[in-house]
Amino acid sequence: MFVKYLLSCVGLLLWGMQLQAQIFVAPSGNDLNSGTFEQPFATITKAHSVAQAGDTISVRGGVYPLLTTVNLSKYGTATQRIHLLAYPGERPILDFSGMALSGSNRGIRLQGWYWHIKGLDIKGAGDNGILVDNGSYNIIEFCSLSENRDTGLQLANGAAYNQIINCDSYNNADLSHGNADGFAPKLTVGTGNSFYGCRAWQNSDDGFDGYLRGADDVTTVLEHCWIFKNGYLSSGVASNGNGNGFKLGGGDNGNSDSLKHNVILKSCIAFDNRVKGFDQNNNRGSMTIHNGSAYRNGTNYSLSQTLVSGKILTVINSLAVGPFGSIGSFAVQQTNSWMLPFTVTAADFVSLDTTGMRGPRKPDGGLPDVPFLRLAGGSGLIDAGTNVEIPYNGAAPDIGAFESGGPITSMGPDNLLPGSFSVFQNYPNPFNPETMIEFELPLLGEVSMQVFDIAGRLVKDILHGELGAGRYRMRWDGTDALARRAASGVYLAVVQYGGQKKTLKLQLLK
């Protein structure tokens, strides 16, 4: 009895410690309110003043005209992030366009750690839309940054290990045009920042800029990012800025030939940038471009300056439509579209029309499905690549940023990464002809997924590759199986990871 009483006290105590508040903000709110759903605050700044680790600030849709910076300086923890989220199904717009033009007038200045910010539009700030100023381990997801009067999203002052997921940065322009980039882990940035599923277009300077002054030998990763039409203003007129897509580094004055930004780009696309698509600038760090695609940039690839000892330039499975540009002979190159035996013509693609690339995102923030630069059936670029540990369909990876034969979708890291390897029942089930299978991985590792018939014969190799921690969704098109006229509609999906094997029963309706 006593033990039971003690346990219930401990239980209450633990429960009390984990109590997480929901704090509401609405355009119709008032900062003298209590911050509940019925009595929301008017400003994120007020909500921030009462928020603690683990809390969620839920921001209702609508326009918030703001004249001063929103400072986010509080700290969450790895397991108790502070969430700043759009209210489900709504879209808040933080409109700073009445703010004075000034180098200190950022829209959001994020000095805190372990924030998860999702679903906000930030426009018109007097300087950066968001400045991550030493803030680290933050997730910034499904936000847009536009019409700011310097770089849309900048990381500085040692900002490290931030994940920027499914964000758009466009139509940002400074007075001189020479500074406003879309995304900029530059100058004094820290290491370990990553960009996933991000787009930057029509920024007056560069789309992505990793130029250093102060920082050295830092690493940044980009995956599935589309960078286009930079070096133009929102009117479409050419700007006076640099006009590059991915500017991978470089320095100035006394250190211009020594600073190292190690940049890893996977499945990234640069097109229609005014000057260069993939631009080394004078970066001396390691650069890895796997499955890049470049189209109609002033120069597609410009990577020819010797690196410092120990650093490597690697370009594999990459595509250029038209002249590829210049890549130094010191580079490691394999199976790029400009190398033998490949030739590239318009017939290799479903479409070379860029329409839709700046179109609306999916409801979960994912990139839209657009035919541009996808490989047409029968292209010699299909299954012609080298295995670089990016998941692929068919016998081998394709050349370029889009793998043909069905989407492989990472649903992106969540605020809490999965604790174990799980495979979820497919949906729909039964199905015809298409079904989805989701799984979660707790750590980076090799994973495979295959479909067998009930006699144990392999029907489809869906996935082989290395994936990071997170939740993933795979599609299986059962027409492969229907074509074989198999006797039964039951198939087995086998997912293997880290020495474990999980099997799902799939019911195909004929």
Ligand SMILES: [Ca+2]
């Ligand atoms: Ca500035």
Ligand SMILES: [Ca+2]
């Ligand atoms: Ca510039």
Ligand SMILES: [Ca+2]
């Ligand atoms: Ca720049």
Ligand SMILES: [Ca+2]
């Ligand atoms: Ca393939």
